[in-house]
Amino acid sequence: VSSVCGAAGDETPLHLEHLSVYRVFWTTGSYQGDLHGHLEDLLLIFYKNGFPSAETPYVFNGDFVDRGKESIEILLVLFAFLLLYPHDVHLNRGNHEDHIVNLRYGFTKEVLGKYQVHGKMILKLLQKIFSWLPLATVIDQKVLILHGGISDKTDLNVIAKLDRHRVRPDSMCLDVLWSDPMSQNGCVPNEVRGGGCYWGPDVTHKVLDTHKLQLLIRSHECKQEGYEFCHNGRVLTIFSASNYYDVGSNRGAYIRLGPDLIPHFKQFQSSRSTRELTLRQR
Ligand SMILES: [Mn+2]
Numbered sequence: 001v002s003s004v005c006g007a008a009g010d011e012t013p014l015h016l017e018h019l020s021v022y023r024v025f026w027t028t029g030s031y032q033g034d035l036h037g038h039l040e041d042l043l044l045i046f047y048k049n050g051f052p053s054a055e056t057p058y059v060f061n062g063d064f065v066d067r068g069k070e071s072i073e074i075l076l077v078l079f080a081f082l083l084l085y086p087h088d089v090h091l092n093r094g095n096h097e098d099h100i101v102n103l104r105y106g107f108t109k110e111v112l113g114k115y116q117v118h119g120k121m122i123l124k125l126l127q128k129i130f131s132w133l134p135l136a137t138v139i140d141q142k143v144l145i146l147h148g149g150i151s152d153k154t155d156l157n158v159i160a161k162l163d164r165h166r167v168r169p170d171s172m173c174l175d176v177l178w179s180d181p182m183s184q185n186g187c188v189p190n191e192v193r194g195g196g197c198y199w200g201p202d203v204t205h206k207v208l209d210t211h212k213l214q215l216l217i218r219s220h221e222c223k224q225e226g227y228e229f230c231h232n233g234r235v236l237t238i239f240s241a242s243n244y245y246d247v248g249s250n251r252g253a254y255i256r257l258g259p260d261l262i263p264h265f266k267q268f269q270s271s272r273s274t275r276e277l278t279l280r281q282r
Helices: 001-017 041-049 071-084 099-105 109-114 119-132 171-177 201-208 270-277
Strands: 019-025 029-032 056-058 089-091 136-138 142-148 187-188 197-199 215-218 227-230 233-239 250-258 264-266
Touching: 001 119, 029 041, 029 187, 041 250, 041 264, 071 089, 071 119, 099 109, 109 119, 142 171, 142 250, 233 250
Parallel strands: 019 136, 029 056, 056 089, 142 215, 215 233
Antiparallel strands: 029 250, 136 142, 187 197, 227 233, 250 264
């Protein structure tokens, strides 16, 4: 484990150091929302959609860790694929890729429990890697993917040049990681989360039009069906941890986007009963 983690620690920054906003071009890709330590959901997605590869590129949209019990396993799988396919696997940072948040929501405890000798060293390494994760990915100059959202101050050209060497994110970074959409126009502080903002459809249209983008894909909020559109179809929330609150509470989903850039949704729900089914039946 420490060697994969060490390899990730040594090499991952090499793949991540260029830009805070990744610009990629591909014909068909898959996009995932929050995983929150639900390894079973990640494996189910790989089973249904294929392992990451040049033919099956992925963007994982943050919140890999916390809440669930297998966060470190998820990171190891994702980092291994990132090292294998640096051009085809993209990991956006979420608000839970943050050591202060991890202290409160379970990841720190998970790592110290599983790695009693090297736990602290592993956490320190991960803290560094988290700070290097890109904040956003742009697909074919048309689709913007980031974890939380945008604000009336969001400028992708500024975000692309943000100094991520600092572990604690600054305010434009907080907007990207923590914000949620609202139905009214405008932009107000997100007091529920204590970071980022609530932004309205007017802000969505302005920011997307300024950058000539057609769609914003974000995660960060659990949705009953695993995905949900808002802001006249220009904002799409995707959430990939099924049974997030309780068994049966919600389905997880991932998106496939073809060359036409129209999203196709695949929903799933892992549970004790799906575990008893054969893989083909799930
Ligand atoms: Mn989140």
